[in-house]
Structure formats: C-alpha cells, structure tokens
Amino acid sequence: xxxxxxxxxxxxxxxxxxxxxxxxxxxxxxxxxxxxxxxxxxxxxxxxxxxxxxxxxxxxxxxxxxxxxxxxxxxxxxxxxxxxxxxxxxxxxxxxxxxxxxxxxxxxxxxxxxxxxxxxxxxxxxxxxxxxxxxxxxxxxxxxxxxxxxxxxxxxxxxxxxxxxxxxxxxxxxxxxxxxxxxxxxxxxxxxxxxxxxxxxxxxxxxxxxxxxxxxxxxxxxxxxxxxxxxxxxxxxxxxxxxxxxxxxxxxxxxxxxxxxxxxxxxxxxxxxxxxxxxxxxxxxxxxxxxxxxxxxxxxxxxxxxxxxxxxxxxxxxxxxxxxxxxxxxxxxxxxxxxxxxxxxxxxxxxxxxxxxxxxxxxxxxxxxxxxxxxxxxxxxxxxxxxxxxxxxxxxxxxxxxxxxxxxxxxxxxxxxxxxxxxxxxxxxxxxxxxxxxxxxxxxxxxxxxxxxxxxxxxxxxxxxxxxxxxx
Amino acid sequence: xxxxxxxxxxxxxxxxxxxxxxxxxxxxxxxxxxxxxxxxxxxxxxxxxxxxxxxxxxxxxxxxxxxxxxxxxxxxxxxxxxxxxxxxxxxxxxxxxxxxxxxxxxxxxxxxxxxxxxxxxxxx
Numbered sequence: 339x340x341x342x343x344x345x346x347x348x349x350x351x352x353x354x355x356x357x358x359x360x361x362x363x364x365x366x367x368x369x370x371x372x373x374x375x376x377x378x379x380x381x382x383x384x385x386x387x388x389x390x391x392x393x394x395x396x397x398x399x400x401x402x403x404x405x406x407x408x409x410x411x412x413x414x415x416x417x418x419x420x421x422x423x424x425x426x427x428x429x430x431x432x433x434x435x436x437x438x439x440x441x442x443x444x445x446x447x448x449x450x451x452x453x454x455x456x457x458x459x460x461x462x463x464x465x466x467x468x469x470x471x472x473x474x475x476x477x478x479x480x481x482x483x484x485x486x487x488x489x490x491x492x493x494x495x496x497x498x499x500x501x502x503x504x505x506x507x508x509x510x511x512x513x514x515x516x517x518x519x520x521x522x523x524x525x526x527x528x529x530x531x532x533x534x535x536x537x538x539x540x541x542x543x544x545x546x547x548x549x550x551x552x553x554x555x556x557x558x559x560x561x562x563x564x565x566x567x568x569x570x571x572x573x574x575x576x577x578x579x580x581x582x583x584x585x586x587x588x589x590x591x592x593x594x595x596x597x598x599x600x601x602x603x604x605x606x607x608x609x610x611x612x613x614x615x616x617x618x619x620x621x622x623x624x625x626x627x628x629x630x631x632x633x634x635x636x637x638x639x640x641x642x643x644x645x646x647x648x649x650x651x652x653x654x655x656x657x658x659x660x661x662x663x664x665x666x667x668x669x670x671x672x673x674x675x676x677x678x679x680x681x682x683x684x685x686x687x688x689x690x691x692x693x694x695x696x697x698x699x700x701x702x703x704x705x706x707x708x709x710x711x712x713x714x715x716x717x718x719x720x721x722x723x724x725x726x727x728x729x730x731x732x733x734x735x736x737x738x739x740x741x742x743x744x745x746x747x748x749x750x751x752x753x754x755x756x757x758x759x760x761x762x763x764x765x766x767x768x769x770x771x772x773x774x775x776x777x778x779x780x781x782x783x784x785x786x787x788x789x790x791x792x793x794x795x796x797x798x799x800x801x802x803x804x805x806x807x808x809x810x
Numbered sequence: 811x812x813x814x815x816x817x818x819x820x821x822x823x824x825x826x827x828x829x830x831x832x833x834x835x836x837x838x839x840x841x842x843x844x845x846x847x848x849x850x851x852x853x854x855x856x857x858x859x860x861x862x863x864x865x866x867x868x869x870x871x872x873x874x875x876x877x878x879x880x881x882x883x884x885x886x887x888x889x890x891x892x893x894x895x896x897x898x899x900x901x902x903x904x905x906x907x908x909x910x911x912x913x914x915x916x917x918x919x920x921x922x923x924x925x926x927x928x929x930x931x932x933x934x
Contacts, residue, residue, distance in 0.1 A: 472816065472860060474816030474817065474818045474819060474857070475818070476818045476847075476849060476853060479818075479849075479850075479852075479853035479856060479857070480848070480849065480850045480853050482852070482853070483850035483851060483852035483853045483856075484850060486852050487850070487851075487852075494852035494855050494856045494859075496856065497856070
C-alpha cells in the first residue's frame with residue numbers, strides 16, 4: 339500500500355515539475371510557438387502524470403525517497419547501518435496504518451470524482467439529445483459535407499439543432515454529431531462552425547480531454563492538475579482556431595472572429611461543467627482567441643526547428659524525470675540505496691539475495707548452473723542494486739581467488755565463511771552466516787576486478803556483528 | 811410509426827419508390843444529378859442513414875455496395891400522412907376537408923360526383 343502511495347506521489351511530483359517547465363516555455367514564447375505545439379506539448383505532462391514509467395537513475399523517486407524519510411522512518415532499509423539501529427517496527431506499524439488510511443481517502447475521492455464527472459457528462463448528453471431536432475436543410479448538409487471533404491473525414495457527422503444550447507457543440511466520439519443552436523445561421527458562419535467542430539473530431543480532442551479528466555481524478559490532491567486542465571482546455575480551442583484560420587484568407591478570418599463573438603452569450607441550458615467541445619466559453623478567453631486570430635502568422639522555419647528541438651527535450655525530460663524508481667521498492671530487503679547489505683533474519687542465515695528472490699526454500703542451485711545469463715560485473719554504477727550472489731561471473735571471480743561456494747555456504751581455504759565483505763572503493767556489501775568460522779574481505783577495484791582477499795581482524799568482526807545481525 | 815419524413819428525405823424516398831422500392835446508392839446519386847440536385851455524398855448518406863434509423867428503409871450490403879430497400883410503400887406512406895394531416899388540420903373531420911377542397915376549387919363538382927358514386931358502389 340505504501341509503495342503505491344509513494345508511486346502516486348512521485349508521479350504527481352514529476353508531472354508537476356514537467357508541467358511547470360512546459361508552462362514556463364509557453365509563457366515565454368506564447369506568440370512565437372504555434373498553438374498546436376502548445377496544445378500537444380501538454381500531452382507529455384498528461385502522460386507523465388498517468389504513466390508510472392521509470393527508466394532513469396536520476397529521478398524524482400529517489401529524491402522523494404530522501405525527502406519522505408523525514409516523516410516516516412518506515413520499515414525500509416536506511417542508508418547507513420547507524421540509521422538502521424533506530425529503525426524499529428513499532429514505528430513501521432503506525433506508518434502502515436497511516437498509509438492504509440491515506441489510500442482509502444485517496445481512492446474514495448478519486449472514485450467519487452470520476453463518477454461525478456461521468457454522470458455530469460452523461461446528463462449533459464442526455465439533455466442535449468432530448469432537445470435535438472434533425473436538420474434536413476440540404477444547403478446546410480451540403481456545407482457540412484463540403485467541410486468533411488476538405489478535411490478528409492470519411493465519417494459523415496450528424497447535424498442537429500437544439501433550442502437548449504446557445505453555442506454549437508460536438509457530441510459523440512465514434513459517431514460525431516454537430517449540434518447547432520436554434521437561430522438563423524448564414525452560409526458564411528456555417529462553414530466556420532463546421533470546420534471548427536470537425537477539427538475537434540479529427541484531432542480526437544475528446545480523448546485528450548478525457549485523459550486530462552483522468553489526471554484530475556487521480557491527482558485530485560494536486561492543485562497543478564487543475565492548472566493543467568485549464569491550460570489544456572484553453573490551448574485546445576486556441577489550436578483549433580489556429581488550424582481553421584490557417585486555411586482561410588484575411589477577410590474570412592475576420593468572419594471567423596465575428597462568428598466567435600456572435601456566440602458569446604450566457605451559458606447553455608444544459609449544464610456541462612466540463613465544457614466539452616463547445617465553440618466558445620467566456621469573454622476572457624474569447625479575447626485571447628481573437629487576439630490570436632489577429633496575430634496569426636505562419637511560423638518561420640527556424641521557429642519550427644526550435645519547437646521540434648524543445649519538444650524532444652521535453653520528451654527526454656519526461657522520460658528521465660521518471661516516476662517512482664523501482665529501486666527503493668525493492669530497497670525494502672536488499673538495501674539498494676545503502677552501503678551495506680544485511681541479512682534480515684538472524685538464524686538460518688543464507689545469502690540475502692536468496693531471500694530476496696524468495697528462493698531460500700528451494701534446493702541449492704548446482705554450481706555452474708546458476709540462472710544468470712550474461713555478465714555480472716558491468717553495472718558498477720549501481721552495483722549494490724545489481725549484486726547477485728548467484729551470478730556465474732561472480733562465482734568465477736570468487737573461484738579465481740580461492741572462494742568456493744557450495745550450496746548456500748561459502749568456503750575459503752576449506753573453512754566456512756562467517757562474514758564475507760565485498761569492499762569497493764566507496765561502499766561495501768556484506769553476507770553473514772552464523773555457522774561460519776572465518777571472516778574475509780574481498781577487495782574490488784572500480785573496474786570490477788578483485789584486487790585481493792584478506793581476513794578481517796577480530797575487532798572489526800565484533801564491530802560488524804551487531805549491525806549485520808540487526809541487534810545492538 | 812411516429813417518425814416523419816422531412817422534405818429532403820422524401821426526395822430520396824421518391825427515387826427509391828420509383829425504382830420499385832429498391833435502389834443502389836449509385837442509382838440514387840444518378841437520379842439526383844438528373845434532377846439537377848447538387849447534393850454531396852455525405853449529405854445523401856446522412857439522409858439515407860436517418861431514413862434507415864426511422865425504419866423507412868433497410869440496407870442490404872451487396873459486396874461493398876449498399877442497396878436501400880423501402881420498408882414502407884408509397885401508398886402506405888400517403889395513407890399515414892393523410893391521417894395525420896386530417897387529424898392535425900381538420901380534427902379528423904372528413905366533411906370539413908372535402909368542403910375545403912371544394913371551396914378552393916381543388917376538387918371540381920364532377921370529381922365530387924365521381925367520388926360519391928364510387929363511395930355508394932362500395933357500400934352496395
């Protein structure tokens with residue numbers, strides 16, 4: 339449960355960071371970048387909010403893991419053995435309860451929000467459908483067909499008029515219908531309305547908007563999710579306007595603007611707080627849209643290249659900012675973030691790696707037939723995360739300097755190993771076996787080669803013992 | 811059948827009725843062009859699918875082509891429309907209808923006599 343909550347939180351944080359970056363760019367280059375770019379770049383933030391994808395080594399998950407420690411010393415392994423000492427289960431239980439509580443609050447809210455949004459939308463569609471009257475005027479239908487041909491849309495959209503709405507809307511995802519308000523609409527206005535609404539359909543804006551609604555439902559606790567919603571809704575209309583006017587000449591652009599103004603009326607009688615695919619919403623935004631129409635210019639080649647490069651940068655940013663890294667998830671047992679690997683159980687001491695992968699109860703894997711494929715050492719950047727006690731390459735490296743493994747026990751010069759310390763220039767990994775008698779230290783260099791094996795002094799063994807056995 | 815056929819839809823229905831109640835899409839388009847109706851493809855398709863939705867037409871797929879079959883004959887449709895017209899405008903009173911027809915010279919005295927004799931024959 340707590341892993342899930344952390345995942346959610348990290349997704350929220352990385353989505354927010356990306357969104358802020360994008361919004362910063364949009365504010366900076368508002369009139370320089372095409373509206374379409376501004377619209378679709380937000381999609382990257384949307385996906386970042388939604389996809390728990392974690393490739394990189396530097397990611398928010400790690401950073402957050404550090405930050406979270408402040409208030410929950412949960413049952414995860416801490417970074418140093420010193421911290422481990424005060425890491426106790428009493429705290430852990432309380433934390434677990436808090437997480438369960440948080441999880442229920444979150445899911446109840448997310449569920450309630452989604453249900454509410456869907457019901458509002460359904461109600462709106464029903465309200466509109468009830469008032470729909472088919473438009474049989476061949477002139478209007480022909481204008482619509484003409485626009486469909488121009489946009490290369492195969493599906494014929496239905497055409498209705500409705501006394502309950504005041505501004506044209508588009509409903510239906512698979513079988514789209516354009517609904518017009520009941521009033522005189524001239525041959526000049528109609529094609530503009532049709533182009534605008536058909537473009538919404540062609541670009542699948544409905545799907546995009548629902549994705550954003552999903553973000554809001556999941557990240558309801560994050561105020562930036564609402565900012566994203568607002569930004570996408572605005573950018574959607576602006577980019578749709580842009581797409582329409584790019585096909586028009588100067589006087590037609592003015593007509594288009596006139597048409598937008600003519601629909602600036604009080605709200606529809608069908609309540610739709612989601613404001614899907616309406617033609618105009620609010621004077622504030624209309625002003626911006628009209629401004630954009632007046633300012634419309636084809637983008638220069640240089641600008642286009644810049645937009646492309648920036649888009650790529652943002653995509654890479656989105657990938658590398660990551661979500662919740664899986665490393666801390668497994669960190670519970672294998673102390674990935676730490677400098678030492680310590681067996682959790684005291685008595686039947688087997689190698690910790692065996693415990694992690696749940697193979698402790700399995701019969702020992704015969705020598706040389708270990709499951710590892712490929713090489714072991716290469717990932718030194720993240721070596722403690724990848725430390726696999728059963729790796730063939732590791733066995734061979736050990737065997738070369740006289741350490742043998744038989745079953746779950748290690749032997750050095752014929753004696754069972756008590757503490758096995760792998761010492762790297764900046765960190766070390768331990769293994770303890772209470773039935774062992776000798777303690778050894780394997781020195782590794784940064785290149786992943788063993789530089790030597792030596793016995794550990796008695797004092798050091800005494801010092802290590804409590805840490806490794808989890809008693810102080 | 812509560813649905814009504816709009817004027818433009820009736821144009822399509824007439825073409826199909828004239829063709830014996832069955833028509834291919836291409837035939838309908840051909841007839842429209844003959845009548846100098848500049849209807850676009852999607853316009854016709856939208857109207858046809860509405861007629862299908864209102865159960866005045868049925869679609870048979872012949873390969874990739876659509877064949878439209880009239881579910882309602884022209885006579886049936888006329889009967890339906892007459893009833894609704896009579897109900898709406900004359901409150902179901904046939905006498906009022908006939909007197910209006912006579913007054914407007916839509917129906918001549920001769921024609922009325924012909925109808926009367928037709929009516930009597932029917933009852934003998």
